[in-house]
Amino acid sequence: MNGHRRAGRDTGPPASKPKPAPPARPTPPNDGQQARDAAADQAAAARNAPAGSRGRSRRRRRRRGGARLPDRAVVFVGPMAAGKTSLGKRVARELGVPFIDTDAVFVRQYGPITEFFERHGEPEFRRLEAEVIAAELATGGGRIVALGGGAVLTESTRRLLAEHPVVLLMTTQEAVLRTANLSRRPLLRDDPEAWGRILEERRPLYEEVADVTYRTDRATKEQLARRVAQWARSFRKRSDNA
Ligand SMILES: Nc1ncnc2c1ncn2[C@@H]1O[C@H](COP(=O)(O)OP(=O)(O)OP(=O)(O)O)[C@@H](O)[C@H]1O
Numbered sequence: 001m002n003g004h005r006r007a008g009r010d011t012g013p014p015a016s017k018p019k020p021a022p023p024a025r026p027t028p029p030n031d032g033q034q035a036r037d038a039a040a041d042q043a044a045a046a047r048n049a050p051a052g053s054r055g056r057s058r059r060r061r062r063r064r065g066g067a068r069l070p071d072r073a074v075v076f077v078g079p080m081a082a083g084k085t086s087l088g089k090r091v092a093r094e095l096g097v098p099f100i101d102t103d104a105v106f107v108r109q110y111g112p113i114t115e116f117f118e119r120h121g122e123p124e125f126r127r128l129e130a131e132v133i134a135a136e137l138a139t140g141g142g143r144i145v146a147l148g149g150g151a152v153l154t155e156s157t158r159r160l161l162a163e164h165p166v167v168l169l170m171t172t173q174e175a176v177l178r179t180a181n182l183s184r185r186p187l188l189r190d191d192p193e194a195w196g197r198i199l200e201e202r203r204p205l206y207e208e209v210a211d212v213t214y215r216t217d218r219a220t221k222e223q224l225a226r227r228v229a230q231w232a233r234s235f236r237k238r239s240d241n242a
Pocket residue numbers: 025078079080081082083084085086087103146147148149179180181185216217218219220221224
């Protein structure tokens with residue numbers, strides 16, 4: 001599992017694997033790849049099924065009856081501009097649950113993040129960001145919560161994530177520089193190439209908290225939203241089985 005603490009599909013570290021230039025987005029439908037992705041999603045769901053429910057008949061029954069989203073936040077983490085906000089919104093729509101973006105909650109409470117960084121510095125941002133996240137995760141009910149790119153730096157946040165299904169979104173620096181609006185991201189505004197360096201520093205933390213990884217530079221938002229929604233419906237934390 002390439003260092004993942006819990007089971008899930010890991011499509012591999014994008015920055016360190018030699019690979020052909022990524023296709024221009026949106027990625028054209030690729031039936032072979034889609035079939036492989038669907039099979040991988042089902043395998044991940046089966047691995048995470050509650051103890052005693054891994055037989056084929058139980059899985060079939062669950063598909064027919066429609067698996068339910070866990071009664072808690074499904075959390076999106078990942079590097080800056082990987083797609084946590086835009087994909088999170090789509091997955092929430094797909095599942096019919098609320099979407100919360102903790103960066104947006106922060107902005108409502110404390111003002112624009114770029115200005116906050118300039119006035120108060122990163123440590124104060126992290127302290128308040130962790131408070132915002134803890135408050136959101138304490139709210140029950142099925143929903144999607146997208147975190148800021150650096151939220152996993154805070155240990156108390158990582159501890160809270162152990163109780164939630166966590167989706168790691170990964171992409172490449174090339175894709176980010178092509179698509180993202182860097183002026184809204186204070187850590188990248190003056191040095192866009194810092195994206196890769198920051199990712200390498202944070203990668204172990206992302207992998208520590210993640211239950212599953214999806215690459216957002218290899219499929220359209222629509223394709224990914226369906227896959228992630230399906231995964232979220234069938235995923236159960238190991239602690240749920242006790
Ligand atoms: N397949 C995809 N999935 C998600 N986002 C994509 C995809 N393809 C392109 N994008 C684009 O990537 C950009 C970055 O997305 P977004 O703002 O959701 O990232 P983020 O992870 O929330 O970033 P931050 O860490 O700064 O909050 C957006 O312009 C989005 O439309």
